[in-house]
Amino acid sequence: MPDAPPARVVWTDPNCPVARTADLVGDRWSLLVIRDAMDGARTFTDFVQRTGIARNILTDRLRKLTAHGLLTQVDAPSGTRKLYQLTDAGKDFFAVIVALRQWGERHAFADGEDRSVLLGADDTRVPQLVPRATDGTVLTSENTHVRRTA
Template structure:
């Protein structure tokens, strides 16, 4: 999202002081995150997003428009020169850690033990290790060791 839009007052924010709430206002619905996920996996065209997700045309049109308007995707002319394609912006690529964390949570909690699921691997084919946030001193962080500090 462009800085000017992100910092501008917006009566639409669910909770204007909370970064989590603002993020969810932008990408918190199922389809937006699946479009971003597929863009990270190489989808570029409307048809490709639709094929991969099964999303209805009108909903996909709305999500692509919203993600583009908020600076997570950009449109450019495809190499063929015949149509537009969607590419992740830096802000869109910054959602990688979010998508990865959701994926890893799903691997742990959304499948039965031994149930098959897709796996994210690096360029060498090695599964991506689990994400574990750590403090400046290297101590692992969780909900019990952190708290929110609200603006005055």
């Protein structure tokens, strides 16, 4: 029996990229599934074991993330099951995951509390993400603004 088509997305704020992104991936489980896919999870069982997510919720999130183009299903080498892998859109979400991680490192842990660490290929900590203008100026909520569409 084929999967039901994804439900039409009703945008919280149709003109806002932040709202649209939150509508697509703004719940805890979706973010953790994407995080784990970036860290090598490929099978349904991988996601269950890494997150502790209930199977029915995982099924829903995998369908949603696949329907919205962040994940795709591919045949396993054995041909007996499907694997999940990030699409280009899913890989583009890496900076969002890093920003969430870095915010959490600064604000969600007490000093000295144990936490995982994101390391680059050279085994050093990933530097802080800092948005900058073309002239190198650090951008913040105080020196940027949103131009709304009509």
